Amino acid sequence: MAQDYEQFIANIKKKTGIDLSLYKEAQMKRRLTSLYEKRGYRSFQDYFIAISQDRKLLEEFLDRMTINVSEFYRNGKRWEVLEKKLLPKILERNSRPKIWSAACSTGEEPYTLAMIMSKFMPLSQVQILATDLDENVIARAKVGLYPERSLNEVPDDMKRKYFTKDGSFFKIADEIKRTVTFKKQNLLADPFGGPYDLIVCRNVLIYFTEDAKDILYKKFSAALRPDGIFFVGSTEQIFNPGLYDFETEDTFFYRKK
Structure with a gap:
């Protein structure tokens, strides 16, 4: 066996x-x-x-x-920290920040980022790269149709503004969809590009071995510009951030030194 x-x-x-x-x-x-x-x-x-x-x-x-469990504004308090505390600092340094949603699954995460960015700038100026290994989920993300349970955490004003009911589903607005470019990517094998101001990679690293995580943290760190932010999932705390040139900025947020 x-x-x-x-x-x-x-x-x-x-x-x-x-x-x-x-x-x-x-x-x-x-x-x-x-x-x-x-x-x-x-x-x-x-x-x-x-x-x-x-x-x-x-x-x-x-x-x-490729384990696809996703929802908008997952762990809402963390998104609040990003919006209220970290994005204003990022935007001070760069008014058109380079943002990457890694292992984006069916698109809830990059679209959440776009909705949050819409509070700071016109959507026509927002550009987010979103990547995943699975072409199926990328295809679903591009369609932008979601079951109601995916929207549980979406603030009411965002729900009214950017979603329309479509049968038993909700469709995300085209103006949000236009802000995101989806690409297929294998995190371990493919280059990362950059430098990014913000990288979001949540609830994926838990599935990797410690050795693979070590490789990925190094790659993520190298892809961030100094003072760039790395945002991980709520079970993915980095216990030795200094090894990767990170400093803890807030719970589950790391700043590149």
């Missing part, structure tokens, strides 16, 4: 460029085993053969692997 999974990891890396060995093994193995059993396969080997031949199965595998 262990060998079967190792071979699967090697095959997937060749086929997609994704290195599953950088994810926590027990978690990933459990998730993928239940997926292939549900589809009627008996081993990782059988499953790999199937996903090599069936585009839909491959897409489902990628979707499952």
Whole structure:
């Protein structure tokens, strides 16, 4: 069984460029085993053969692997800190800040950033890069249609201004959509570009091993300009920020030295 999974990891890396060995093994193995059993396969080997031949199965595998749980203004108090305390400082340094939402899933995060930025400048001046590994979720983000539960934390004024009801869903306004450029990206393998004034990467790093996190923190740090802000999820505190040239600016916010 262990060998079967190792071979699967090697095959997937060749086929997609994704290195599953950088994810926590027990978690990933459990998730993928239940997926292939549900589809009627008996081993990782059988499953790999199937996903090599069936585009839909491959897409489902990628979707499952990239854990998409997202909502607007998730952990609202943190977004408040960004809006009230940190963005004014960022805008003092750069009136057209360079912003990146990494591992953006179905788009709630970059669109939240755009709504917050709309309080500081015309939306026509807001530019946000949003990246994810999964083309499926990027396609869904571009459509901009969300179930009601995704909007639980959205302030009422923002909900009225930027969402319209569409059947049992809510559609986000085109003027918000236009502020975000979506791109496919593998965080571990691809270059980051920059320098950014703000990088948001939340509720993704928990799925990586400590070694992979170390690589990513270094890459994020290198992609920020001095005094740039790195915003992580509420289970992703960096315990030794100094190692990456970060200083703690607030809970779950780190400033590049």
